[in-house]
Amino acid sequence: MLEYLENSAFSEWARGESLWGWPFALTVHAWGTAIVVGFILIINLRLLGFFRTIPFTSLTRLFPVVWIAVVFQFLSGFTLWMTKPSKYVTDGAFLIKFTLVGTGLVLTWYYFNTMHRETPEWEASGAVSRRGYKFVAASIFWWSGVLVAGRLTAYLGQLYAQ
Numbered sequence: 001m002l003e004y005l006e007n008s009a010f011s012e013w014a015r016g017e018s019l020w021g022w023p024f025a026l027t028v029h030a031w032g033t034a035i036v037v038g039f040i041l042i043i044n045l046r047l048l049g050f051f052r053t054i055p056f057t058s059l060t061r062l063f064p065v066v067w068i069a070v071v072f073q074f075l076s077g078f079t080l081w082m083t084k085p086s087k088y089v090t091d092g093a094f095l096i097k098f099t100l101v102g103t104g105l106v107l108t109w110y111y112f113n114t115m116h117r118e119t120p121e122w123e124a125s126g127a128v129s130r131r132g133y134k135f136v137a138a139s140i141f142w143w144s145g146v147l148v149a150g151r152l153t154a155y156l157g158q159l160y161a162q
C-alpha cells in the first residue's frame with residue numbers, strides 16, 4: 001500500500017522539481033501553522049491579561065479562521081506526507097506530532113465551546129474562570145509540542161536524504 005502511494009503520480013509530482021509541489025505545500029503549511037498557533041496564542045495572551053482593549057466576547061471570532069487554516073494544514077500536510085509515506089509512518093517525531101495535532105484539535109474545540117458559553121460572564125465580572133486558565137495552559141503545552149515535533153520531523157527528513 002505504502003509502496004503504491006510512493007510510486008503514484010501524485011507522490012512523484014509532489015517530490016518533483018516543480019515549485020508547485022513540495023515548496024508550495026511547505027509554504028502553505030508554514031502559513032497555516034502561523035495562523036493556527038498564532039491566533040491561539042493571541043487568545044491565550046488576552047486571557048492572561050494582555051491587550052485589554054479587546055473584549056473577551058470578540059475572541060471567539062478568531063476560531064472560524066483557525067478551522068479554515070486547519071483544513072489547509074491537512075491538505076498541505078498530506079501533500080508533504082505523500083513525498084515519502086513509508087518514512088513518515090515509522091518516524092517517531094511525525095507520529096508524536098500527528099497525535100498531538102489530533103488531540104490538540106479536540107482540546108481547541110472544547111476551548112472554543114467554553115469561551116462561547118463563558119465569555120459574556122467574564123466580560124461582566126472582568127475575570128477569567130479557572131477553567132479558562134486551564135485551557136490556556138493546556139493549549140500552550142499542546143501546540144508548542146506540535147511546533148517542536150513538526151520541526152524535528154523536518155530535520156529527520158533531511159537526515160533520510162543523506
Ligand code: HEM
Nearest residue numbers: 033036073074077078080081101146147150151153154157
Ligand atoms: C494544525 C496542524 C498542524 C501544524 C501546526 C503543523 C506544523 C508543522 C510544522 C511546524 C512543520 C515543520 C515545517 C518546517 O520545517 O518548515 C510541519 C511539517 C510537516 N507536517 Fe505539519 N502541522 C500540522 C498538521 C499536519 C497534518 C495534519 C499532517 C499530515 C497529514 C502534517 C504533515 C507534515 C509533514 C509531512 C511535514 C514535513 C516534515 C518534513 O519536512 O519532512 N502536518 N508541520
